[in-house]
Amino acid sequence: MTGKTIVITSGKGGVGKTTATANIGTALAMRGNRVVVVDTDIGLRNLDVIMGLENRIVYDLVNVIEGVCKLNQAMISDKHDYELYLIPAAQTRDKNSIEPEQLREMCVELEKEFDYVLIDCPAGIEQGFKNATSAAQEAIIVTTPEVSAIRDADRIIGLLESSGLHNPKLIINRIAPEMVKRGDMMDQKDVESLLAVEVIGLVPADEQTVVAANRGIPVVHNAKSSAGGAFMRIAARVDGEDIPLMDLEPKNGLLSRFKGMVGMSGRAYSHA
Amino acid sequence: MLETSAVQVIARGTDVAFVIDESAPFDVVAAELREHLSKKSGLWSKGDITVNVGQRMLARDELAQVKSIIETHSGLTVTRFWCSPESLGSGDFQIEAKAAPMPEPVHTVAKPEVKQAEEPIAHNQIVLPASSSEEAPLTSASSITAIESIIEGLKARHNKNGVRNRNITEALFIKSTFRSGETLEHAGDVVVLADVNPGAEIRADGDIVVLGSLKGWVHAGASGDTKAVIIALELPSARFQIAKYPGTAPASARRKSNTSASGPKIAYVRSRSIHVAPYAGRFARYNKGVPYDG
Ligand SMILES: Nc1ncnc2c1ncn2[C@@H]1O[C@H](COP(=O)(O)OP(=O)(O)OP(=O)(O)O)[C@@H](O)[C@H]1O
Ligand SMILES: [Mg+2]
Helix, strand or coil, rough: CCCCCEEEEEECCCCCCCHHHHHHHHHHHCCCEEEEEECCCCCCCCCCHHHHCCHHHCCHHHHHHHHCCCCCCCCCECCCCCCCCECCCCCCCCCCHHHHHHHHHHHHHHHCCCEEEECCCCCCCHHHHHHHHHHHEEEEECCCCCCCHHHHHHHHHHHHHHHHCCEEEEEEEEECHHHHHHHHCCCCHHHHHCHHHHHHHEECHHHHHHHHHHHHCCCCCCCCCCHHHHHHHHHHHHHCCCCEEEEECCCCCEEEEEECCCCCCCCCCCCC | CCCCCCCCCCCECCCCEEEECCCCHHHHHHHHHHHHHHCHHHHCEEEEEECCCCCCCCCHHHHHHHHHHHHHHCEEEEEECCCCCCCCCCCCCCCCCCCCCCHHHCCCCCCCCCCCCCCCCCCEEEEECCCCCCCCCCCCHCCCCCEEEEEECCCCCCCCCCCCCCCCEEEEEEEEEEECCEEEEEEEEEEEEECCCCCEEECCCCCEEEEEEEEEEECCCCCCCCCCCCCEEEECCCEEEECCCCECCCHHHHHHHCCCCCCCCEEEECEEEEEEEECCCCCCCCCCCCECCC
16 A cells, blocks of 8 residues: 655744644544554644543654654544544654654654555745654645734745645635635635645634543534534545535535635646 | 658768657657667767757747756856758758858858758768668668758867857747746747746846746846847736836736736837837837836
8 A cells, every 4th residue: 555645834833734734634534544644743742632532642753753662552542433644743852852864764654554654744945844744745834814823824835846846735624704705804816816826725713622632532523513524524635535615604604605716727838 | 861860960071960850759769869879978068059949939948958968967057049940841852951151162051051862972971871760761771851950150170160050030939838937048039838826037138028928037138138128918017128128017917017008018128128018010110108117
């Protein structure tokens, strides 16, 4: 089996990378894929908490890299009956304790056994970012519809391209449909025209996300949650399904007013 | 001579040409370029080179890759990229060599020379063997149509005073969005077929044309040419420069720039300050536009 490694990154902190990693990973596993999520936010680990696996950590990523334990000893199996594993970050070390090539090597191993390796990237553009992105073949960028997050996303897209990671996909997280309707928040089109990349998902601001995080049960488990539904659809698109983006509607959540697929060929290269 | 690889290296006098198969994907080209350079690393010494990308449309990050491949594998420094749109009319020639200034007139190639792939090589050409891979040849040898990439003015071992060939149309085309944190310096014109985002910087000795929204900082005529202009489909950028004259959008224009219904603009130098006017052609007469003096 040759799976692929996807990094989930953002530049700006707190926009929802870890939330997206946990939920897309869980949703991909629910769809029958073998999935491993890797927390590379060394020193500030979160993914284990959001997935409710904090108490089961024995070994971590740095232990694997340093050869203290075997790869599968650091893989924590999710409580459910599907194939989902977590490799947690070390909490007592820093981002410089691993090298990009080491993470790449580890992911190559994982790709042999898993359909998807998802990497939760730390915020920023320093060593942690370099580690996380050098291991991946594809990138998903998370932003919120705010100018500062978008500016950082723009920077990140440029950096990814110059390191050979082309055509990243964009998740716009924490959209408040009422605000968009009032003209107080950028909509999908605004963000798309600023960043010129393909949007793979629109996630509404949904307090259930926070409730779920506190309980350690990713929000995709909550069938009634609008954010959960959005992450399920993102996972389906990652998995190759052709699902149009939905308009996020105020009040009664999601109405299936289809918007026509977003331009995928926006960044074609004439010779490739 | 049957060529099967995407990159051929042909040395002619002091010029070295990398002939690149137009249909080869960039990855392949990059890999072979890397291979060629490292195999022949003994041939290169320190010096500056310029790279002609022909008509191949390269994204910025690809230019960066070409630059880094050449620099890490040869010790050469890539000082600029240029392309010659007019050099590639028909698809049946393979390489256009720039006439290099040669010590002895015998060697001078007066005009760009058109070569068929199968033709024998002139006495003053050295063909470095292409990679030895014995893969199936491309559809036909002559279909290796002419995307050429000439490295000219190579200050290789024997040549200390290579004079650069200047091409009138030294435009650099950039097809992808120029993003925050990215910078570019180019000795000719720069055309960006996308947006230039805030936090990006471009310096060009010639004109800068943005077929998109110019939101970053650009400097046209960077080596002093006050005749250089900046043209953009949308010009919300509040600050840019032509030659030594900085321009800052007046408060009124800054407010207006939020409504993008403004149309293409040209910025130029007039009586020592930057003016911006609706675009009416590169060489139209522009009188007083909106002064960008803050
Ligand atoms: N769609 C959403 N609706 C409401 N809250 C959200 C949503 N997405 C994320 N959040 C909340 O935002 C906070 C930050 O999310 P998260 O930790 O996933 O961000 P991050 O990008 O991983 O942050 P860091 O850069 O610190 O790693 C969390 O409290 C999370 O519950
Ligand atoms: Mg996080």
